[in-house]
Each structure stands twice: as C-alpha cells, then as structure tokens.
Amino acid sequence: MNKSSKIYVAGHRGLVGSAIVKNLLEKGYTNIITKTHSEVDLTNQEATAQFFKEYTPEYVFLAAAKVGGIVANNTYRADFIYSNLMIQNNVIHQSYLHNVKKLLFLGSTCIYPKNAAQPLEENSLLTNELEYTNEPYAIAKIAGIKMCESYNIQYNTNFISVMPTNLYGPNDNFDLEKSHVLPALIRKIHLAKLLSEHKEEEVIKNLKVTSIEEAKSYLSSFGVNEEAVEIWGSGKPKREFLWSEDMADACVHIMGKVNFSDVKNTNSSEIKNTHINIGTGKEVSIKELAELIKLKIGFTGKLNFNTSKPDGTMRKVTDVKKLHQLGWKHTIELEEGIDRMYEWYKQLEVD
Numbered sequence: 001m002n003k004s005s006k007i008y009v010a011g012h013r014g015l016v017g018s019a020i021v022k023n024l025l026e027k028g029y030t031n032i033i034t035k036t037h038s039e040v041d042l043t044n045q046e047a048t049a050q051f052f053k054e055y056t057p058e059y060v061f062l063a064a065a066k067v068g069g070i071v072a073n074n075t076y077r078a079d080f081i082y083s084n085l086m087i088q089n090n091v092i093h094q095s096y097l098h099n100v101k102k103l104l105f106l107g108s109t110c111i112y113p114k115n116a117a118q119p120l121e122e123n124s125l126l127t128n129e130l131e132y133t134n135e136p137y138a139i140a141k142i143a144g145i146k147m148c149e150s151y152n153i154q155y156n157t158n159f160i161s162v163m164p165t166n167l168y169g170p171n172d173n174f175d176l177e178k179s180h181v182l183p184a185l186i187r188k189i190h191l192a193k194l195l196s197e198h199k200e201e202e203v204i205k206n207l208k209v210t211s212i213e214e215a216k217s218y219l220s221s222f223g224v225n226e227e228a229v230e231i232w233g234s235g236k237p238k239r240e241f242l243w244s245e246d247m248a249d250a251c252v253h254i255m256g257k258v259n260f261s262d263v264k265n266t267n268s269s270e271i272k273n274t275h276i277n278i279g280t281g282k283e284v285s286i287k288e289l290a291e292l293i294k295l296k297i298g299f300t301g302k303l304n305f306n307t308s309k310p311d312g313t314m315r316k317v318t319d320v321k322k323l324h325q326l327g328w329k330h331t332i333e334l335e336e337g338i339d340r341m342y343e344w345y346k347q348l349e350v351d
Contacts, residue, residue, distance in 0.1 A: 001029075001059055001102070001256050008033040008057035010042060010091055011064030016106060016164070018171045019248035020061050027252065033057055043083055048090035052098045059255060060103040062091050062144075066137075070232070070312050072178040073134040081136035088144040092159065096151050103159040104255050105148050107141035107275065109240075109318055110134045111163060119281065119319040122163075122273045131313045145275050152260045153271055160260060162251060165279035165318050168337065169244030170344050176222050181286065182241060185293050186338075186345055188229045191219060193299040195226035206349060228302040229294075232309035235287030240279050240317045243332035243340075250278045253328045262326065279318035280330045289334075296338050 001007070007024060011017035012034035024032055033055055040051045042064050066083040073080060088105070095103045112120045113128030125145070130138045141163075148159035168182040176184060194203050200212040209215050216225070223230020254276065263274045284292075290303050323329075332340075 003028050004031050005029070005059055006031050006033060006055070006057045007059045007061070008055065009061045009063060010035075010087075011062075013171070014063060014065075014067075015167055015169060015172050015244050016247055016251070017061070017063035019169060019244045020063060020251055023245065023248040023252050042090055043086035045086075045090050048094050049097075052094040056098055057095075058101045060091065060095050060100050061251060061255065062088070062103060062105045063251075064091070065106070067180075068173075068178045069180045069184065070133050070310065073137050074132075074310075077136045080134075081140050084137060084140035085143060088140065088147060092144070092147050092151065095159070096155055096157055101158065102255060102259075103148070103157070104251055105144050105159060105161045106251070107144055107161055107163045108138070109163050109165050109277065109279070109316060110138045110313075111142050111145070112316075114313045118315050119317045120277065121319040122275055122277060122322060125273055125275070133310060133312055149271060149274055152264075152274075158260050160254060160258060160263065161275035162254060162278050163275050163318075164247050165240040165242050165277070165316075167242055167244045167247055168341055169247075170341075172244070172341070174345065174348075181239070182289065182293075182338075183341070183345075185229075185231070185290055186297070186342055188222060188224050189290075189294055189297050189299045190342075190345070192224050192226060192229045192301055193297055195219075195224075196299065196301060202349075223304065223306065226301065228304050229290075229299070230304045230306050231286065231290055232306055233286065233311040234307050235290065235303075235305045236285060237311045237313065238283040238285050238315045238317065239289070240281070240283045241289075241334055241337070242279050242330060243337040246330045246332050247278060250323070250328050250330075254326065258326050263322070276322055276326065277318040277320055278323055279320050280333075281318060281320040282334070283315070283317040284334060292335065293338060293342075296335075296342055 114131035116124040145161045172183040173179045
C-alpha cells in the first residue's frame with residue numbers, strides 16, 4: 001500500500017471508520033475513497049457492484065456495520081443479522097470480482113462463546129454456544145470471517161479479519177437507547193450532574209426537548225435523575241476497552257504489513273481461526289468503569305445497579321499475543337481515554 005493507492009474506507013462516518021480515515025491522512029495517504037449510505041447502500045447488491053466498477057479501489061477497509069449495545073442487539077435482532085450479512089456479502093464479493101489487493105474486515109469479540117476460557121484466544125471460535133443477547137450480530141460477524149477465509153482459500157485473495165474489543169472514542173454514539181456501555185455511562189452521568197447543579201437549560205439543549213419536565217420524564221425511563229444513575233446488571237461483568245484511534249492505527253498497520261500468509265496455520269491441513277484480536281489485554285468491571293467515569297465527571301450522586309436486567313457475558317478480555325507478534329501494541333490507557341472522550345463529548349455539546 002503506497003501513499004497514492006486507491007483506498008476505500010466503508011463506514012467512514014462511524015467510530016472506527018472515521019478514525020481510520022484520520023490515521024491514513026495523518027500518514028500521508030492521498031487517495032481515500034468515502035461514500036455515505038445515501039450515496040452507496042452497501043446492503044444493495046446492484047449499488048455495491050456499480051460502486052466497485054466505477055471506483056475500482058485497490059484496498060478496502062470494511063468498517064461499515066450496524067452496531068449497538070446490549071439493548072439494541074437484543075431488540076433489533078433481525079435488523080442486526082440482515083444488515084451486517086448483506087453489507088459483508090456485497091463488499092467482500094465485489095472486492096474479489098474487482099481484484100482488490102487487500103481487504104480488512106472488522107468484526108467483534110462477541111464472536112466468541114459466552115463461556116470461552118479467558119483471555120479469549122482466536123482458537124476458541126466456534127467451540128461453544130454464543131451469548132444470546134447478541135447472537136444474531138455475532139453470527140453475522142462469524143460469517144464474515146469465514147467468507148474472507150473461504151475466498152482466500154478458493155480464489156487466493158488477501159482478505160484479513162480483525163476482531164476489536166469494545167471501542168470508544170471520537171464520533172462515538174451517545175444515544176441513550178442504542179449506544180455501547182462507555183459512551184452511555186458518560187452521557188447519563190453527565191446529565192445527572194447537570195440536573196444536580198440545576199442547569200436545566202443545558203439539559204434541555206442536550207436532549208433537544210422543549211421543557212425540563214419532558215427532559216426529566218425521558219431521563220427517568222433510563223433511571224437518571226439528579227440523585228442517581230441506574231446501570232443495567234450487577235456491575236460485576238468485566239470488559240476491555242480500546243481507544244478507537246488506537247484501533248485505527250492497528251488496522252492501518254495490519255493492512256500495510258500483514259498478509260493472509262502471515263496468519264494462516266501452515267502446520268495443519270485445515271485453514272481456520274486466521275482472524276486477529278485487537279485489544280489491550282486489560283479488563284475492568286462495569287462497576288469500576290462507572291465509578292471511574294463518575295469521578296472524572298464529578299457527579300456526587302449514587303450509582304444504582306439494576307440486577308433484574310441482564311449482565312451479558314461475565315468476562316470478556318482478549319488474548320493479544322498474535323497482535324503483539326505482528327508488531328503492534330496499544331498506546332492509550334483507559335483513564336486517559338475517558339478524559340479525552342469526555343472532553344470530546346463536551347465540545348460536541350458546544351458545537
């Protein structure tokens with residue numbers, strides 16, 4: 001991949017895609033192709049085929065996906081499996097048909113069995129049942145991994161799959177219903193602090209409502225008020241978090257320096273589990289995470305853990321030995337990342 005190569009970043013407005021574009025530009029790549037959903041609907045086979053025919057990208061970062069937290073995954077199960085399968089099928093197949101030199105497919109560590117041994121090794125894929133709440137999304141991502149492997153085996157393509165841990169960073173989704181745990185906690189605790197400080201106009205502006213009564217009613221449905229913030233589950237599950245710009249740097253590193261031949265097992269007749277975990281290898285409980293965010297934001301109220309709600313997988317931390325062997329390691333630790341994330345979110349409010 002040279003500085004003038006035609007590089008298509010699918011999903012460039014998302015958390016990872018926007019970070020990949022930023023990383024590429026900072027490293028001097030000058031021919032980056034981006035298209036919004038309204039310009040190219042990647043779930044549409046004909047539209048995707050026409051795009052590849054017209055633009056003929058040489059390298060593809062497949063970061064486009066339908067994503068969400070535990071509530072969204074469990075509620076919109078059909079949407080998650082359909083949209084993700086369609087996007088993957090279309091982009092991967094068209095990349096093959098149009099002789100893309102290398103494709104990087106982004107999955108998720110939710111592909112692993114819910115009771116897999118920790119830390120999660122790549123070889124634990126398909127060894128047991130998945131976590132129910134995000135099973136449709138996980139199955140779609142597993143299909144993406146197998147599609148990349150299968151095309152590599154049958155057609156000698158160079159398609160690589162990476163499985164990021166929980167990501168957070170600039171351009172994250174802060175929607176209270178659909179966001180992941182870290183941005184959701186930041187927004188909930190931030191709003192609770194504003195309520196406790198009687199900054200009603202800021203709350204109204206944040207939620208884009210017409211009155212403080214409407215705002216309080218809406219927030220109460222999420223267990224947020226001036227005295228407390230409700231958090232789903234016991235707080236005991238442990239999670240790993242990676243700064244999105246670190247993730248982007250890992251993706252660009254792998255795209256530039258790693259080939260399928262570097263990750264396939266040459267000691268077996270079976271080629272499988274060629275995907276690469278991307279993470280920090282470090283974990284924190286949801287309770288510890290919430291308390292850290294509460295401290296950073298300066299909220300003095302309570303954190304109420306609703307144990308009637310599902311915890312999801314109790315522990316999920318990646319084994320990153322393969323990633324380190326391929327020459328990459330994260331640089332942003334969680335405390336620094338939360339500081340950066342909160343400052344970015346506050347600036348978002350101002351803008």
